[in-house]
Amino acid sequence: MRVLSALLLSAALVLPVAAPAFAEDTVAPMITVTGEGVVEATPDVATLMIGVTTQGTTAAEALSANSAALDGVLARLKAAGIEARDLQTSNLSLNPNWTGYDSSTPTISGYVATNMLTVRVRALASLGEVLDAAVADGANTLNGLTFGLADPAPALNEARKEAVADARAKAELLAEAAGVKLGKVVSIGEMGVSSGPMPMFKAEDAVSAVPVAAGELGMTASVTVQFQLVE
Structure with missing residues (x-):
């Protein structure tokens, strides 16, 4: 009996101390948005x-x-x-x-x-x-x-930058509408990159030079960014 009483007393002393730890572990409010960036590039x-x-x-x-x-x-x-x-x-x-x-x-x-x-x-x-x-x-x-493009990296990197800026602008707008402020970035994930639409090709009688229109390529990048929200 003395051993059981001692264990119960120890538990009673530990519980009040552990309770505040749960309050500290509360997950901060966050917002997740998707941004898109498009850069036009001339094919080479x-x-x-x-x-x-x-x-x-x-x-x-x-x-x-x-x-x-x-x-x-x-x-x-x-x-x-x-x-x-x-x-x-x-x-x-x-x-x-x-x-x-x-x-x-x-x-x-x-x-x-x-x-x-x-x-x-x-x-x-x-x-x-x-x-x-x-x-x-x-x-x-x-x-x-x-x-x-022989080297698409520069255009794609520019599109990525625009995608992140687009995501931040959306997050700031939503945070302002909700009456809170935007905090630090928690995570960034790239959803993918692409190029399009394909320029047009026109094939006619091959007696003279075939007319070709190279047009422009739209290099697109999409990202998902998660921000903390601050009261």
């Missing part, structure tokens, strides 16, 4: 996806014709000022050309070979001529043209 590089498709009565004939046409395209592009580091072939395919699907015995009437070529153009002023050169020597498929 373009990427083309062009292809060479050839046919032949045999697989070897189709592949040989494709290789010859692709060699011609590569030679013309290099003559137009495209460096070897900016040329990459990919997605080589060779398939039979089936006919007679409506019969019970379809047959192979030949073969089709396709090879894709990714071309990076750093001198945008010559983009139209580069397209013409590619088509003139055998490229007969255009799978896409995109514009970008």
Whole structure:
């Protein structure tokens, strides 16, 4: 009994001391906002996806014709000022050309070979001529043209700064409306970065230089910022 009484007495002495600690652990009021920043930048590089498709009565004939046409395209592009580091072939395919699907015995009437070529153009002023050169020597498929920045980091960093400033402005407005003041930053998280919309590409008859409009890229950054609120 004496031991039990001593334990109860110790607990009674500890509880009043521990109570104020809960008051000190009260979480400060906070506000979380999302900010967005957009920086317009002029593209300085373009990427083309062009292809060479050839046919032949045999697989070897189709592949040989494709290789010859692709060699011609590569030679013309290099003559137009495209460096070897900016040329990459990919997605080589060779398939039979089936006919007679409506019969019970379809047959192979030949073969089709396709090879894709990714071309990076750093001198945008010559983009139209580069397209013409590619088509003139055998490229007969255009799978896409995109514009970008050789070094997007400066524009993206500027967009990030604007996103943080936008988040602070929103938080200050909301805090003022609520009758409180904005405290220190508790956390910052980046939600993502992007570029768009893509500039327009206009393809016409490839007899003369293809007209191309590079336009501008909108580099966008989004952040989430959490602030403390002060009474």
